[in-house]
Amino acid sequence: MQRESFSPEGDRAAPISQSLAEFVAGTAFETLPEAVVHEVRRSFLNWIGVALGAAREEPVRMAARVMAQASPAPQATVIGHRLRLDCAGAALVNGVASHLYDFDDTHAASILHPSAPILPACLALAEHLDISGDAFITAYAVGAEVADRIAAAVTPWHNEAGWHVTGTVGTFGAAAAASRLLGLSPAQTVHALGLASTQAAGLREMFGSMAKPLHPGKAAWNGILSARLAAEGFTSASQGLEGRRGFLAVMTPDWAPGPLTEGLGRTFEMVRNRHKPYACGVVTHAAIDAAIEARNRSIDPARVERIDAYVHPLVQELTGKADPRTGLEGKFSVYHCIAVGLIDGRAGPAQFTDTRVSAPEVVELRRKVHLVVDPTMGEEAARLVIHITGGGVEIFAVPSATGSLDRPMSDQALEEKFRMLVEGFVGPKKTQALIDAVWSLGSESSMRELARSIPVVEEI
Amino acid sequence: MQRESFSPEGDRAAPISQSLAEFVAGTAFETLPEAVVHEVRRSFLNWIGVALGAAREEPVRMAARVMAQASPAPQATVIGHRLRLDCAGAALVNGVASHLYDFDDTHAASILHPSAPILPACLALAEHLDISGDAFITAYAVGAEVADRIAAAVTPWHNEAGWHVTGTVGTFGAAAAASRLLGLSPAQTVHALGLASTQAAGLREMFGSMAKPLHPGKAAWNGILSARLAAEGFTSASQGLEGRRGFLAVMTPDWAPGPLTEGLGRTFEMVRNRHKPYACGVVTHAAIDAAIEARNRSIDPARVERIDAYVHPLVQELTGKADPRTGLEGKFSVYHCIAVGLIDGRAGPAQFTDTRVSAPEVVELRRKVHLVVDPTMGEEAARLVIHITGGGVEIFAVPSATGSLDRPMSDQALEEKFRMLVEGFVGPKKTQALIDAVWSLGSESSMRELARSIPVVEEI
Numbered sequence: 001m002q003r004e005s006f007s008p009e010g011d012r013a014a015p016i017s018q019s020l021a022e023f024v025a026g027t028a029f030e031t032l033p034e035a036v037v038h039e040v041r042r043s044f045l046n047w048i049g050v051a052l053g054a055a056r057e058e059p060v061r062m063a064a065r066v067m068a069q070a071s072p073a074p075q076a077t078v079i080g081h082r083l084r085l086d087c088a089g090a091a092l093v094n095g096v097a098s099h100l101y102d103f104d105d106t107h108a109a110s111i112l113h114p115s116a117p118i119l120p121a122c123l124a125l126a127e128h129l130d131i132s133g134d135a136f137i138t139a140y141a142v143g144a145e146v147a148d149r150i151a152a153a154v155t156p157w158h159n160e161a162g163w164h165v166t167g168t169v170g171t172f173g174a175a176a177a178a179s180r181l182l183g184l185s186p187a188q189t190v191h192a193l194g195l196a197s198t199q200a201a202g203l204r205e206m207f208g209s210m211a212k213p214l215h216p217g218k219a220a221w222n223g224i225l226s227a228r229l230a231a232e233g234f235t236s237a238s239q240g241l242e243g244r245r246g247f248l249a250v251m252t253p254d255w256a257p258g259p260l261t262e263g264l265g266r267t268f269e270m271v272r273n274r275h276k277p278y279a280c281g282v283v284t285h286a287a288i289d290a291a292i293e294a295r296n297r298s299i300d301p302a303r304v305e306r307i308d309a310y311v312h313p314l315v316q317e318l319t320g321k322a323d324p325r326t327g328l329e330g331k332f333s334v335y336h337c338i339a340v341g342l343i344d345g346r347a348g349p350a351q352f353t354d355t356r357v358s359a360p361e362v363v364e365l366r367r368k369v370h371l372v373v374d375p376t377m378g379e380e381a382a383r384l385v386i387h388i389t390g391g392g393v394e395i396f397a398v399p400s401a402t403g404s405l406d407r408p409m410s411d412q413a414l415e416e417k418f419r420m421l422v423e424g425f426v427g428p429k430k431t432q433a434l435i436d437a438v439w440s441l442g443s444e445s446s447m448r449e450l451a452r453s454i455p456v457v458e459e460i
Numbered sequence: 461m462q463r464e465s466f467s468p469e470g471d472r473a474a475p476i477s478q479s480l481a482e483f484v485a486g487t488a489f490e491t492l493p494e495a496v497v498h499e500v501r502r503s504f505l506n507w508i509g510v511a512l513g514a515a516r517e518e519p520v521r522m523a524a525r526v527m528a529q530a531s532p533a534p535q536a537t538v539i540g541h542r543l544r545l546d547c548a549g550a551a552l553v554n555g556v557a558s559h560l561y562d563f564d565d566t567h568a569a570s571i572l573h574p575s576a577p578i579l580p581a582c583l584a585l586a587e588h589l590d591i592s593g594d595a596f597i598t599a600y601a602v603g604a605e606v607a608d609r610i611a612a613a614v615t616p617w618h619n620e621a622g623w624h625v626t627g628t629v630g631t632f633g634a635a636a637a638a639s640r641l642l643g644l645s646p647a648q649t650v651h652a653l654g655l656a657s658t659q660a661a662g663l664r665e666m667f668g669s670m671a672k673p674l675h676p677g678k679a680a681w682n683g684i685l686s687a688r689l690a691a692e693g694f695t696s697a698s699q700g701l702e703g704r705r706g707f708l709a710v711m712t713p714d715w716a717p718g719p720l721t722e723g724l725g726r727t728f729e730m731v732r733n734r735h736k737p738y739a740c741g742v743v744t745h746a747a748i749d750a751a752i753e754a755r756n757r758s759i760d761p762a763r764v765e766r767i768d769a770y771v772h773p774l775v776q777e778l779t780g781k782a783d784p785r786t787g788l789e790g791k792f793s794v795y796h797c798i799a800v801g802l803i804d805g806r807a808g809p810a811q812f813t814d815t816r817v818s819a820p821e822v823v824e825l826r827r828k829v830h831l832v833v834d835p836t837m838g839e840e841a842a843r844l845v846i847h848i849t850g851g852g853v854e855i856f857a858v859p860s861a862t863g864s865l866d867r868p869m870s871d872q873a874l875e876e877k878f879r880m881l882v883e884g885f886v887g888p889k890k891t892q893a894l895i896d897a898v899w900s901l902g903s904e905s906s907m908r909e910l911a912r913s914i915p916v917v918e919e920i
């Protein structure tokens with residue numbers, strides 16, 4: 001949530017849209033830092049897993065049925081389904097799937113989830129146009145960079161005003177990536193970014209409903225529309241982002257110019273992309289880490305008398321639901337998170353179903369959890385003091401949660417997450433083939449082949 | 461721009477989305493006031509003319525080519541073209557066409573242009589589902605009512621903050637009308653309105669670019685998507701409009717609850733719908749009226765020495781461009797408007813081309829126009845004092861412009877406008893057949909037949 005890597009100052013009169021457009025159109029694959037290229041592969045792997053894992057869920061199937069009514073042109077794959085739709089329609093459905101589990105990635109200097117709106121747009125167009133892996137990586141890198149920077153510029157005001165940054169700012173990322181894949185000139189890209197400005201939408205009021213994952217889906221759709229219109233010569237304002245009545249002025253009057261263009265093309269926000277090991281809000285992750293650590297050290301849940309969980313105040317504020325009734329509510333209950341961490345040793349989608357949330361042993365254990373709010377603790381830290389029945393106390397302290405910038409998920413941990421999400425549906429062989437395809441993504445890869453190799457898990 | 465018919469007070473905690481949804485789902489055609497039914501026919505006629513007139517323009521063809529890439533399902537007619545697209549795609553293109561000439565209608569208590577976002581959604585779905593004329597009228601009446609009321613509730617703050625109300629609020633109107641045509645229950649309609657809330661977009665920064673007419677096109681598209689998703693069971697927040705982080709709070713913190721539900725179902729804003737006789741900003745219309753009146757009284761432009769135009773300050777502020785270079789700039793030049801009024805006796809699209817704006821006799825006459833800003837004049841009034849070469853002064857005063865609420869365009873004047881827009885492309889016989897079809901719109905009408913009877917004016 002900090003914008004620590006940018007100066008708060010900057011030139012508000014600088015031609016921001018133009019600079020971003022030149023970056024999008026002009027950045028060569030060869031000039032991308034290796035860390036960026038690698039993070040694109042990581043993001044892509046994580047995203048396929050998340051989206052394929054959610055492919056059978058009802059909101060995804062609803063969105064797919066609507067898109068199929070609208071657009072049967074079989075240009076691009078709907079992940080996990082036999083259905084192919086036009087690029088924008090497929091991107092919309094895949095965007096819903098990407099964000100449905102709240103299990104996607106997060107940009108550290110904002111709370112943007114870059115992959116959910118941008119990768120669906122990239123994959124759909126890359127499949128349709130049969131782009132190489134290099135070009136795909138470049139398009140995603142510049143698209144995510146544009147979105148990450150705009151998100152940093154509007155943090156925290158935009159979010160506090162009630163906007164869902166993944167919907168609003170995601171639109172710019174999808175438009176930038178799509179502009180790049182369609183080979184737009186900087187002048188056309190300025191128009192695409194302008195068209196993105198005026199379509200950017202998404203309200204936090206929707207949190208807790210299916211409309212939340214619709215936001216990145218619509219951002220992907222709007223981004224592709226923006227780039228396709230600009231490719232036809234359709235115009236927008238030349239400063240849709242920074243103009244007097246543009247996106248920044250209207251939707252975040254208190255924006256900071258620094259993040260937008262400072263070091264653009266030299267430093268990449270992609271390297272500060274975070275991945276979630278657990279399918280719930282980031283603030284619970286240190287407590288889950290500690291609970292899993294306790295389980296790995298053979299703490300028996302049946303012998304736990306009481307758990308005192310020392311956490312930052314934000315943990316209680318955001319996830320203080322003591323007695324969750326549904327899977328969704330479970331994601332907002334650090335009590336439940338600690339219980340499943342200790343019992344199951346994981347916190348994936350299976351831990352946030354209605355069934356698991358009401359399982360007797362889980363309910364019993366979470367009632368033994370007591371929150372101790374401690375303002376001196378870091379947001380990403382937690383300490384569990386576990387009292388054992390019949391005497392004895394064990395302490396598990398986590399200074400930085402897995403997935404934080406201090407302790408990023410390893411490539412191997414990301415692979416394991418991917419397996420957890422998809423192996424059950426598609427088997428180990430196809431799972432490994434996908435993992436290999438993503439790690440080896442490069443000039444030899446056909447994105448069409450890759451997209452069409454994603455297994456079908458269910459018919460609509 | 462006034463909200464004079466509503467109390468400024470109201471209950472912010474009332475279930476607004478629910479009330480609007482019940483109105484949308486529950487209003488019967490038989491209970492619609494005759495004035496509403498008639499105004500729907502007028503709006504529909506005016507809208508077909510405006511959209512068919514613009515059908516050959518490049519931004520419309522660009523949008524159509526993009527939609528054709530995206531969605532070749534031949535469900536609904538693109539006005540003026542042989543192309544049929546899926547409902548939402550056709551509605552997007554027709555929405556662009558509707559607003560391209562700035563010649564559409566205006567709701568008096570706001571500055572919403574209701575037909576441009578809502579009628580394209582209605583016609584596309586009505587054609588696809590082959591709805592009767594009655595059901596079509598009802599859907600448009602409730603959709604426009606919802607949009608008019610929300611627009612009144614956010615006037616003037618929303619507009620002043622930089623939002624283009626036809627894009628943002630138009631989304632609700634399209635969603636409401638589409639919900640009605642798809643037969644959604646009130647509960648489903650609440651979700652459709654919530655999905656509209658979170659997709660509502662459109663920035664005033666875009667004015668002067670093609671993105672402005674894209675706004676109603678996107679509003680129509682988003683409205684259809686919202687209703688189709690809700691029909692599938694897709695959910696949104698239950699108070700997307702009025703919730704703490706909903707559309708009103710985030711996009712117009714200073715909204716007024718009165719207009720939203722006061723008298724809902726008993727009084728209709730449709731009867732305060734205004735139509736433009738001239739293809740330019742409303743503030744110039746009284747001056748154009750006066751200039752046309754002067755021409756009708758045989759004032760010879762060649763003998764004019766000087767014209768003193770007494771106008772409200774807003775006229776200079778919004779349309780004070782003394783030396784326009786393009787057709788678009790001509791719309792923002794009351795000087796040009798007065799000149800073509802006096803020379804051509806009209807101010808249709810033909811008066812706002814690049815060619816007409818640089819015609820020597822027009823340029824010469826408009827240089828003789830002098831603005832006299834007079835704060836005591838009404839916004840809808842103008843007085844031209846014309847000095848004749850060799851002596852003599854003629855005065856033409858217009859207290860209320862044609863098309864104002866005090867002096868609405870007659871049905872006959874609306875027919876003449878329609879003929880001016882389309883007769884040149886499709887001939888008098890087809891023009892008259894369309895006029896007759898709209899005036900007789902009712903239970904016997906097949907909307908599919910009507911939509912498919914709209915003549916083709918050009919291939920994409």
